[in-house]
Amino acid sequence: MTSRVLVYGGSGALGNGVVSLFSSQNWIVTSVGTRPNKQATHNIVVSLDTSLEQQGEQVLRESNEYLKGEKYAAVLCVAGGFEMGNAAHKDFLKNSDLMLKKSLWSSLISARLAAHQLQEGGLFTVTGTAGLRATPGFIGYGVAKAGVHQLVHSLASPKSGLPAKTKVVGLLPKMIDTPNARESSPNADFSSHTPIETLAQRLYNWATGKIPVPHGKLVEAITTKGETSFNEV
Template sequence: MLLVSLFILVALSSLLLSLSIFPCSCTCITMSQHILVYGGRGALGTAIISYFKLRGFVITSIDLFANDEANHNVLLQAQDSWEDQSNKISAALAEKLGESKVAAVLCVAGGWAGGNAASADLIKNADLMIKQSVWSSVIAARVASQFLAPNGLLALTGARAALNGTAGMIGYGIAKAAVHQLTRSLAQPGSGLPEGATAVAILPVTLDTPMNRKFMPDADFSSWTPLDEISSHFLDWTTGKQRPSNGALVEVVTAGGVTTFTEAAH
C-alpha cells in the first residue's frame, strides 16, 4: 500500500510540473504576448517578425503587402488618405484583438529619397517621405493609444542624420525630424498613451539590408547595423529589459562590426 501511495505521489508531482503549476525560475514568453509591426514587409520589419516569431510571440503585420510569417496581416492601400488608413487599421485591429491589448507597437515603416531645394523632385520626394515616415508614425501613435497595454512599448524610427541639417535630402530630414518631435511629445503627460507606456525612437545610420548592399556594393559593411541588432533590442525593450527612458531618441551606431545604442542628448 505504501509503494502504491509513493507511486501516485511521484506521478502527481510529474503531472504538476508538466502543467507548470510549480513556479518557473526562467523568464517565460507565452503565446499570449502579441506585438504589432507597422512596416512588416520591409527589410527591417521582416527581420523583426522572424525574430519575435521564433521566440513565441503572436505578430500582426501592417503594410501594403502581407508578411507570410505574421499571424495576422492588416493590408493598406497606397491611394487611401491618411485618415482612411488610420481608420481601416483601427477597425481591423478592433476586430482581431477584441478586448486584448498588445505588448508593443513597433513602427519601422519608411524609406529614403534625396533632393535639395533646387531639385526638380523636391516636392514629390518630400511628399513621399512624409507619407512613409510621418503618416505611419502618427497612425502608430493612435494605434498605441487604443491597443497598447499599460507599461507597453511604442517604438518609432527616426534617423541620426536628422539630428542636424540634411541639405542633400531635405524631404527625408523633414520627415525624420517630425518623428523625433512626435516621440518626445508622446512622452509628456497627457499624450494619450496608456499608463506607464514608453515611447522611443531608434535613430540608425545605415541598416545592413539587401537593398543597401545592392546599391552600395563598395561600402564599408562593418559600419552598417545588422537587422538582428535592432530586433534583439526591441525584444529586450518589449519585455522590460534595459528599456530606454520615455521619449528617448536612441542613436544606433555601428563601427568595426560593433553596434552601440545611446540616448541622444535633449
C-alpha cells in the same frame, strides 16, 4: 500568456527582421505594410494612395476586429525609406510626399492605434535617424524624420493620450545593413552599417524588459568596425 505585438512597416527590410524575431519567440504578430508578411500571424495591408485619415481608420478598424478585446504588449513602427532631392530637384515634392507617408504618417497612425489598443505599461517605439542635422540633399527625408523625433518627445509627455505607464522610445539607426543598400552600393564599408538582427534584438529586449527602456529618449544605434553601440541623444 502569449504576448501580442504590432509591427508597422512589417513588409520592409527592418520590419521583416522584427517580425521574424518576435514570431520565432512565439509572439502573436500583426504586420502592417503595403504587402503581407508571411511570417506574421496577422496582416493588415495598406495603400499609400489613401489619405492619412483613411489609412489610420482602416488600420484601427482591422486591428480592433482581430484583437477582439485583447491588447498589444508593444506597438513598433519601423516603417521608412529613403529618397533624395533638394528643393530644385524635379521630384522634390513627389519624393517629399512619399517620405512623409512612409515615415511620419505611419508613426502618427501607430500612435493613434497605441492610444486605443496598447496595454497599460506597454512599449511604443518609432524609428528615426541618428545625427539628424541639415539634409539639403534629401530634404523630404529629413523633415519626415525630424517629425518622428518630435513625436517621441510629445508622446512621452503627460496628457499625450497614450495608456498609463506607456514606455516611449525612439530608435535612431545611422545606417542599416539592408539588401537594397548592398545592391545599390556594393563597394561600401558595411562594417559601419548596423545589422537588422541587432536592431530587432534591441526592440525585443525592450519589449520583454530584458533591457530597461529609456522613456522619452532618442537612442542612436551607431556601428563602427562591426560593433554597435546604443547611446541616448
